[in-house]
Amino acid sequence: MDEQVQQCLAELRARAQGFVPEVGIVLGSGLGGLAGEVHVVASLPYGELPGFPVPGVGGHAGRLVLGRFRDTPVALLQGRSHYYEHGRADTMKAPVRVLSALGCKTLLLTNAAGSLRPEMAPGSVMMVTDHINFTGQSPLFGETGDARFVDMIDAYDPDLRQRLRVAAASAGVRLHEGVYIWFSGPSFETPAEIRAAGRLGADAVGMSTVPEVILARHAGMKVAALSVITNFAAGLGGEKPSHLETLRVAAQRGGEDLRRILNVFFAS
Ligand code: HPA
Secondary structure (H helix, E strand, C coil), X not given: CCHXXXXXXXXXXXXXXXXXXXXXXXXXXXXXXXXXXXXXXXXXXXXXXXCCCCCCCCCCCCEEEEXXXXXXXXXXXXXXXXXXXXXCCCCCHHHHHHHHHHCCCEEEEEEEEEECXXXXXXXXXXXXXXXXXXXXXXXXXXXXXXXXXXXCCCCECHHHHHHHHHHHHHHCCCEEEEXXXXXXXXXXXXXXXHHHHHHHCCCEEECCCHXXXXXXXXXXXXXXXXXXXXXXXXXXXXXXXXXXXHHHHHHHHHHHHHHHHHHHHCCC
């Protein structure tokens, strides 16, 4: 195991002896408030965990929280770093590998995304069924050995998707489903890029998540991802995409529905 991962494990085990999380959670832009749902056992700033990124984007706190979300022991990453921050697709390598090494069998990713579908308005929640990596980048560049040839069929685990469908229905939240396309950012997309993305089969667009999915599948974790739709993608009407709007909508309508879904999901 990587030395940084070992150091993080030692640090976390010293703070939360005997605590074994089952599910890792990554909270996206504007969704950090969901950490408030967790009954905290320990909470550490990323700065105390070797290899963890120091988040440079507003709306990302940079804390790892261990605790219980309803009945489920979880390890929650409050904030992520992105490919566009340093031009490296593997910035979430240490966090994902630490969650796996801590015992998380499942990784639940959340993000803010733009919608390509007229009926999926800002405030909606979309469960990701598959993705398109439009950046040409991989967090596994430089890895050796056969394990790097990760199979990406059903990368978004069918059983978890079914459980999320059931949780959303019982929470009374409409859950959209669709394909997420990863653009590098940090500029938002052009209308022509969004038209192209639609023709390629995308339903939502964002600047994160896909590298974490690849890392998690490489680590053998099951993955699920939920997007909070914060805007219509460029050229599809509505406001111009902006980071402030992303944070505002994620923290309000969509974030509230996400909270309701997860409260049922983690109680079951
Ligand atoms: N594009 C890319 N990323 C995003 C968007 C968008 O329209 N909205 C929220 N994150």
